[in-house]
Amino acid sequence: MGWKAAEKLIRHWKVLRGDNVMIIRGKDKGETGIIKRVIRSQNRIIVEGKNLVKKHIKQGPGHEGGIFTVEAPLHASNVQVLDPVTGKPCKVGVKYLEDGTKVRVSRGIGASGSIIPRPEILKLRTTPRPTVAGPKDTPMDLVLEKTYDPKSGKGMPDL
Template sequence: MGWKAAEKLIRHWKILRGDNVMITRDIDKGETGIIKRVIRSQNYVIVKKHIKQGKGHEGGIFTVEAPLHASNVQVLDPVIGYPCKVGVKYLEDGTKVRVSRGIGELGSIVPRPKILKIRTISRPTICKYLTSLCFFLV
């Protein structure tokens, strides 16, 4: 990646894996889906959405994954169900939460997706490395 492309990378991501989003541009404008993956090196998100019956396929709900630029999706407000901007706010007890900004300025809390707590790839434990380092140091 060149330095010009690196300048245009999003630095502060407000969209997380597992968020419920609405597509704001392209052919699929107005459809909702769930973020399956975030590719930060290219500013892309992969949205998992449902499509209905059409000319090329029979009836039923099919799941399609589509890569979109991060600027073409917006997080849905959990209270009113419309797309909104996401900001950060600190509660009185000091916890950091995401809040909705935009329509009506309700400031409702946008919860972090539960899927973020589930890891797809296990991280190596530090104990293995520490024991091997201690063995060489002794």
């Protein structure tokens, strides 16, 4: 990606994986769906079951070839989040509540101004956490072990 393309990346994303959106431009205009994947490096999103295209895949050692129907990415500007109260597409704004929590709210003409909840799917991890052998904290007996002698200025001999 060149520096010009990187300059135009969306810095503050308003749509999240799991959001209910309406497609406002393209061949699936007016249809609604749930965001399956967000590709931030390309400003694109994939909506479940929408923008379907035929893809020719060559046969390989681990898979069979053929013509498959797959979901193609849409540009992020071609979708709008649905207002949870009215069910119409709206813009998304950010608001801070009295207790200091940051929430998304619906904005625009005909929007209710209600809070758009974070999708539950975001609480699930897509990639598993790496497993580390053993505990992460240092045991107390190793912490209290004396390894330096201040009188001689040398390290203690290994036993």
